Structures are given as C-alpha cells and as structure tokens.
Amino acid sequence: MSTKSKDIVLICGGHTNAHTIVRNLSVIGFEGEIIIVRNAGVPSFAAERFNPRVTRWELSSEQNMNLPKAIAQRWAGRDGKIYVCFPSERYHHSFAQWKRDHPDDNIVVHFGEISCISTILDRYEFYRFIEERNLAAVPKTISGTEDPFAVFGDAFVIRPRQTWHSSVRRECVKMVHGKKEYEKTMNDFASRSVGIEKLCFQELLCIKNESNVSIAGWFDPNHRHLYCLRKRFQHPPGTGSGDVCERIDPPEGMMDAAVAILTQLKYAGPLELEFVFDTNSDQYKVIEMNARFWMQHGLLEQVSGRAILSRYLGKEPLPVSTRQAQTKYWINTGQCLTHLLKLSFKPLAYYFRSDSWAPYSLFQAMWYAPMHVFSKLRMRK
Numbered sequence: 280m281s282t283k284s285k286d287i288v289l290i291c292g293g294h295t296n297a298h299t300i301v302r303n304l305s306v307i308g309f310e311g312e313i314i315i316v317r318n319a320g321v322p323s324f325a326a327e328r329f330n331p332r333v334t335r336w337e338l339s340s341e342q343n344m345n346l347p348k349a350i351a352q353r354w355a356g357r358d359g360k361i362y363v364c365f366p367s368e369r370y371h372h373s374f375a376q377w378k379r380d381h382p383d384d385n386i387v388v389h390f391g392e393i394s395c396i397s398t399i400l401d402r403y404e405f406y407r408f409i410e411e412r413n414l415a416a417v418p419k420t421i422s423g424t425e426d427p428f429a430v431f432g433d434a435f436v437i438r439p440r441q442t443w444h445s446s447v448r449r450e451c452v453k454m455v456h457g458k459k460e461y462e463k464t465m466n467d468f469a470s471r472s473v474g475i476e477k478l479c480f481q482e483l484l485c486i487k488n489e490s491n492v493s494i495a496g497w498f499d500p501n502h503r504h505l506y507c508l509r510k511r512f513q514h515p516p517g518t519g520s521g522d523v524c525e526r527i528d529p530p531e532g533m534m535d536a537a538v539a540i541l542t543q544l545k546y547a548g549p550l551e552l553e554f555v556f557d558t559n560s561d562q563y564k565v566i567e568m569n570a571r572f573w574m575q576h577g578l579l580e581q582v583s584g585r586a587i588l589s590r591y592l593g594k595e596p597l598p599v600s601t602r603q604a605q606t607k608y609w610i611n612t613g614q615c616l617t618h619l620l621k622l623s624f625k626p627l628a629y630y631f632r633s634d635s636w637a638p639y640s641l642f643q644a645m646w647y648a649p650m651h652v653f654s655k656l657r658m659r660k
Contacts, residue, residue, distance in 0.1 A: 285359030286311035288592075289336075289350065290326065292318075293366025295611065297326035299577040299638050300364055301333055303588045307597060311359065318343055325639070325647060346370050347377035350386060362387045362592055365571040368400055369443045389548030389591055390570040399544065399570050403440045403479040409565060412543055415536035416564045418557070419482040423475035433457050436481040437464055444473060454483060482557075484564065490556035491521075492563065494529065494537040496579050497587045499547035504586040504596070505537065506579050508609070512618065512626045522614040523629050524575045526582070526607050533563060540565070549576065549587050578609035581636050608635035612644035 288304060288311065290297045301313055312334065315326045319337045327333050342349035347370075350361060363374065363386060374388050375396045391399060398404045406417040420438075421427065427435050434457075439450035450473060455461045468478065484490075489509060497504040507529035510521040537552050551573040554563040576587055581603050584596030608629050615627040629635050639647065 285357070286592075287354070287359065287361045288313050288364060289316055289361060290314070290364045291316045291346070291366065291370055292321075293326070293572075294324045295574050295638050296366030296572050296576075297324070298329060299574070299580075300366075300572060300588065301326050301330045302638070303577075303580050303585050305332075307585050307589055307592070307594060309592065316346070328647065329639075329643065345373060347374050347381075347386060351381075351384065357385075360385050360387050364591065365390065366574075367443070367449070368441075368569070368571060369449070371396060371400060371443075371570070391548055392545035395544045395546070396570075399546075399568055400442075401440045402438055402567065405568060406565075408543075409540060414539045414543060416557075416560070416562050418484055418555075418564050418566060421480050423478035423480065425480065427461075427480035428458070431480065431482055434483045436483055437461075437468075438479050438481050439468075439473060440477055440479055444471075444477065484555045484557045484566070487556075492527075492530065492533070492554045492556070493551050493573075493575075494534060494554070495551040495573055495576065496583065497549055497590045498538075498541045499590070500545075502586075502590060503538070504579070504583045504590070505534065506582065507533065508575055508578070511608075511629070512614075520611070521575060521609070522611045522618065523626050524578065524609040526578060526609075530563060536565070540568075546570070549573065549591065551575075574611075575609045577638050578606060578636050581606040602633075605634050606636050608632060610635050610637040612637045612639045612641055613648050616644055616648055 288309065290300055290313070297315055304313055313332055314334050314336050316336050316338060319339060323335065327335055338346065338349065350363070354361060365371065371390055375393050377386070378388065378393055390396065398408050403420060403422060406420050409415055409417050419430070421430055435455060437453045437455055439452070443449055453464045455464050489511070491513070492507060492509045494505055494507055496506050507527050508524045509527055511523040511525050513521045533554060540552065541550070548570060549572050551569040552565060553567040553569070555566050556562070557564050572587070580587055582599065584599045586596035589596045610630045612630060615630060618626040630637055630641060
C-alpha cells in the first residue's frame with residue numbers, strides 16, 4: 280500500500296456539502312478512505328446514498344463531545360494523514376483546542392490561525408475586529424445586554440454570537456418585528472440556555488436575493504482562489520441558503536476588503552464571506568464568515584480546477600477546461616423541485632443551461648427528495 284492510499288478524509292456530517300466533497304475527491308484522484316461522521320441515530324443522507332465508496336462512522340455521545348480524541352484513539356499508530364473536512368463549524372472549538380495541545384500529530388484541519396478562531400466564530404467579536412481595523416463596513420450591532428428597541432426601533436435581527444453552542448445544537452438568526460415577537464423569540468432562546476450574553480442585536484438590512492453577495496473559495500498567504508457569487512433564489516426568504524447562485528464580478532472594493540480581512544485574521548482554508556447591501560448607507564456590509572466548506576463551493580471547484588479541496592489536501596489544482604471556466608450558476612436541484620411544486624418554474628430553468636453546475640442530477644433529486652424529507656421527519660421525533 281502506498282503512503283498516499285493510507286491517508287483518510289473524514290467529513291464531519293453535512294448533506295449537499297458532504298456529497299460535493301466526495302464527488303471532488305474522486306475527480307482529484309484521492310485514493311484513501313472516505314468516511315462520513317454522523318451522530319448515532321442520524322439517518323444516511325446524500326454523501327452515503329450516492330457514493331458507495333463512502334463508509335459511515337456513528338459517534339457515541341462521548342465521542343461527539345470530543346471528536347479529535349476519538350479520531351486519535353481509533354487510528355492510533357496509523358501511518359498517513361487524517362484530513363478532517365468541516366461542512367459546519369460544529370467541531371471547530373474542539374479541534375482548535377486539540378491542535379493547540381497536539382500541533383504535530385497527523386490530524387490535518389484548515390480553518391485559519393488557531394489564535395483567531397474565537398474571533399471568527401463569535402459574530403460580535405468578528406464585527407468589532409473588522410470595525411476597529413477599519414477593514415470594511417459592518418452592520419450596526421450591539422451586545423445582548425443592551426436595549427435593541429432604543430437603538431433600532433421595532434424591527435431588528437437577533438443573532439446568536441456563535442452558530443454552534445455545543446457539538447449537538449445549532450442556533451439560527453431571527454428577524455423580529457415588535458415586542459411580542461421579540462419576547463417570544465427571546466423565551467425560545469432561553470429555553471435552550473441561550474442567554475443574553477450569547478446573543479447580539481443587529482440592524483435589519485436589505486434582504487433582497489440580489490443584495491446578498493459572497494466572496495468564497497480558498498485563501499492562504501501563498502494562494503488565492505476567491506470568487507464572487509450572489510443569490511438568485513433562496514429559502515427561507517431573506518435569511519436562507521441559496522437555491523440558485525450566480526458567479527459575478529465583485530462589486531467595487533469588495534474583493535480588496537475580503538483579502539484585507541482574511542490577511543488580518545492570518546486565515547488559511549476554505550471560506551465564505553457574506554455581504555449584504557445596506558440601502559440606507561448605500562454600501563455592502565460584512566455579516567458573516569463561514570470558515571469551512573460551503574455548499575456553493577461546488578461551482579467554484581469547477582472554475583478553479585478543484586483548487587479548494589486540492590489545497591486542503593496539499594495538492595496543486597487540476598487544469599481547467601474552457602467549458603469549466605465558463606460555469607456561472609450553481610443549482611440546488613432538490614430545492615428547485617420544491618419551487619416547481621409551488622408553480623415557480625424559473626429556478627429549475629437554470630438547471631438546463633450549459634453554464635450551470637448542480638451537485639445532483641434531476642433524476643437523483645427526484646429519487647432522493649422524498650427520502651430526505653422522511654429522514655428529516657424521523658430526526659424531529
């Protein structure tokens with residue numbers, strides 16, 4: 280067995296993200312094991328169902344709470360590297376602590392400078408970091424201990440400072456209008472032990488699809504594979520994931536701002552920096568950084584020679600064909616079918632364009648969608 284084939288790629292959960300990573304591992308010629316990490320009882324999703332090569336590792340509650348330790352114990356003494364890919368930030372804190380304590384082991388992660396990880400993951404700290412260095416515009420944001428109605432009026436955003444408050448629970452942004460909705464939302468957070476110290480309040484910006492733009496790809500001190508995308512359709516409206524995304528030229532100054540932020544953070548890894556246009560100040564503002572593999576990275580892998588995953592594994596990108604270089608649209612085929620059920624035909628029309636790319640074929644989406652819905656319902660029981 281060659282040294283290369285002893286390497287392992289572990290993908291920490293995820294759905295479309297994980298499936299896209301697996302597809303691209305085959306394209307770049309990765310020869311080692313590919314393992315999807317799931318909590319016990321979580322059903323199989325696209326990465327396992329569409330890719331026979333993938334094996335599944337179910338975690339116990341104890342393993343889930345300290346995944347780096349579980350990895351080190353399972354593969355103790357093994358030659359080769361263990362590349363851990365993150366479709367979410369669920370395990371970032373635990374791996375950051377592990378790499379502080381074990382900087383020279385064979386577990387490989389890329390989510391930037393360890394000393395900056397708290398700044399990246401804590402949205403309130405992230406905004407202060409950017410603002411203090413005058414790197415870009417950010418939304419007006421106050422801590423959870425302040426009065427949002429005195430600052431913003433009746434409409435604003437309640438944003439958890441961190442998306443993951445543990446390795447088992449994800450918190451989402453909430454838009455509120457009025458005190459009744461505010462009290463209901465705050466009680467909901469409190470019921471999950473998310474108190475005011477874990478929240479911040481933010482001005483409500485323009486939420487049109489075309490006003491939501493991202494700089495995404497791969498960045499490190501020696502390599503930049505960064506592109507600009509905007510959402511054409513999304514769900515849920517205003518705060519959701521893109522169903523159809525378009526690669527565009529970045530608005531003036533946005534790429535420079537992104538590079539300045541990433542440089543100051545000493546970042547190295549896959550990422551997405553999200554901007555939203557503020558009509559009041561007539562400028563784009565940074566609202567979030569995702570230090571991980573992003574769902575729409577599949578489009579960028581097409582035009583970059585799979586640079587994101589290749590760099591993650593320490594490889595050089597592949598050559599890019601003329602047709603690949605012209606790829607412009609990313610399509611979530613499953614969600615486009617949902618739009619179709621609502622008699623909205625425009626999203627699915629993008630699937631048939633010659634310059635689009637989708638993680639699933641139309642046939643796969645039609646076959647997989649009912650199982651995915653059923654699996655989600657099972658998880659809620």
